[in-house]
Amino acid sequence: MALIVQKYGGTSVGTPERIKNVARRVARSVAAGNQVVVVVSAMSGETNRLIGLAKEIQANPDPRELDVMVSTGEQVTIGLLSMALIAAGQKARSYTGAQVRILTDSAFTKARILAIDEDKMRADLESGHVVVVAGFQGVDEQGNITTLGRGGSDTTGVALAAALKADECQIYTDVDGVYTTDPRIVPEARKLDRITFEEMLEMASLGSKVLQIRSVEFAGKYKVKLRVLSSFQEEGEGTLITTEENNKMEQPIISGIAFNRDEAKITVLGVPDRPGIAYQILGPVADANIDVDMIIQNVGHDGTTDFSFTVNRGDFAKTKAILEEQVKGHIGARDIVGDNRTAKVSVVGVGMRSHVGIASKMFRTLSEEGINIQMISTSEIKISVVIDEKYLELAVRVLHKAFDLDQVV
Ligand code: ADP
Ligand code: ASP
Ligand code: MG
Numbered sequence: 001m002a003l004i005v006q007k008y009g010g011t012s013v014g015t016p017e018r019i020k021n022v023a024r025r026v027a028r029s030v031a032a033g034n035q036v037v038v039v040v041s042a043m044s045g046e047t048n049r050l051i052g053l054a055k056e057i058q059a060n061p062d063p064r065e066l067d068v069m070v071s072t073g074e075q076v077t078i079g080l081l082s083m084a085l086i087a088a089g090q091k092a093r094s095y096t097g098a099q100v101r102i103l104t105d106s107a108f109t110k111a112r113i114l115a116i117d118e119d120k121m122r123a124d125l126e127s128g129h130v131v132v133v134a135g136f137q138g139v140d141e142q143g144n145i146t147t148l149g150r151g152g153s154d155t156t157g158v159a160l161a162a163a164l165k166a167d168e169c170q171i172y173t174d175v176d177g178v179y180t181t182d183p184r185i186v187p188e189a190r191k192l193d194r195i196t197f198e199e200m201l202e203m204a205s206l207g208s209k210v211l212q213i214r215s216v217e218f219a220g221k222y223k224v225k226l227r228v229l230s231s232f233q234e235e236g237e238g239t240l241i242t243t244e245e246n247n248k249m250e251q252p253i254i255s256g257i258a259f260n261r262d263e264a265k266i267t268v269l270g271v272p273d274r275p276g277i278a279y280q281i282l283g284p285v286a287d288a289n290i291d292v293d294m295i296i297q298n299v300g301h302d303g304t305t306d307f308s309f310t311v312n313r314g315d316f317a318k319t320k321a322i323l324e325e326q327v328k329g330h331i332g333a334r335d336i337v338g339d340n341r342t343a344k345v346s347v348v349g350v351g352m353r354s355h356v357g358i359a360s361k362m363f364r365t366l367s368e369e370g371i372n373i374q375m376i377s378t379s380e381i382k383i384s385v386v387i388d389e390k391y392l393e394l395a396v397r398v399l400h401k402a403f404d405l406d407q408v409v
Pocket of ligand 2: 009010041042047048073135136149150151152153154
């Protein structure tokens with residue numbers, strides 16, 4: 001008998017009919033001899049609706065109170081799915097994150113899971129129940145409700161699979177696997193049968209929201225067998241996230257293209273070119289808990305230089321204000337300029353390690369379309385560029401073609 005964790009995303013539980021459909025799929029897995037723990041997200045659109053409501057009351061909602069209300073979306077779907085299972089003759093029991101005791105730290109709206117109590121789930125499974133757990137939420141040491149960040153139900157699924165040493169964690173969503181790029185942008189995108197943890201981690205962190213990045217980290221760390229599948233198709237193996245050794249069969253140089261529209265660029269002009277400048281500029285930004293992504297310091301001339309970096313678009317105004325108030329006068333910079341209409345495009349692949357010329361091919365392809373590259377950053381298995389947002393879709397399409405990602409391997 002196998003123990004399977006199945007996670008269903010918002011679209012998959014978006015209507016009562018779809019919830020009944022999920023119940024049928026779960027019941028089938030039980031009938032096939034498996035013990036099943038199900039993790040569900042809120043119905044599609046519900047989390048956004050709840051956040052919108054909160055913002056009507058408070059422009060920057062209090063994080064503790066936001067978590068109290070935004071976590072309710074998942075409480076609705078666990079109840080509904082359990083009812084659907086019971087109505088179909090399958091014993092089932094629902095639990096909120098706090099009821100299971102998914103213990104997290106107290107970082108409201110982006111909490112990290114510290115420990116999971118598995119006793120209740122094990123007892124229920126032993127007595128033939130399907131255990132239905134609310135995704136995206138936990139509880140801290142003081143009993144406060146916490147949430148795990150947008151897309152966090154994926155992480156709940158993988159964390160439960162790790163805690164229960166499940167045989168597989170299946171992430172059911174509205175596409176039938178991980179594609180070479182977002183199939184909504186490039187219809188020619190191909191489904192990958194396998195992708196390595198490393199590549200998936202890069203894809204997720206560079207903007208492919210099919211899996212929350214923390215879920216991939218968790219799966220890699222605890223060796224959870226992780227698969228992405230469609231909840232709308234009866235058949236199909238989906239995409240298996242696997243270790244590099246097990247992925248030798250299919251080893252293209254580039255596995256996929258990720259993109260992120262949420263990038264904003266800030267440039268500090270005319271900075272005195274001396275040691276400590278990067279720290280003086282970025283220190284106050286870090287103190288305000290703002291994540292900095294790409295950083296470029298230009299070659300200095302006449303004793304001054306320009307310093308550029310990117311932040312999440314939502315942090316753009318705040319970052320500029322911090323620089324104006326705390327940095328500009330202090331270090332004697334000439335000006336601070338910004339552009340919040342930028343986007344990041346990345347090519348990702350472990351095969352890049354053993355191939356040269358990937359970067360030049362990427363740059364040539366973009367230049368042939370007249371797309372200006374504003375910033376570049378590389379690692380062993382990815383190359384990212386920042387470009388004007390209006391060229392994003394074009395860039396993704398031409399790169400997808402240039403690297404033959406539409407060709408069947
Ligand atoms: P869920 O609500 O099930 O968690 P998400 O919307 O979070 O679903 O994730 C699925 C979506 O991710 C797809 O509808 C697709 O548009 C998007 N996506 C982005 N990049 C990729 C990719 N490389 N492969 C597959 N889907 C992707
Ligand atoms: N409902 C949450 C969100 O929309 C969590 C999730 O769907 O994974 O972000
Ligand atoms: Mg998701």
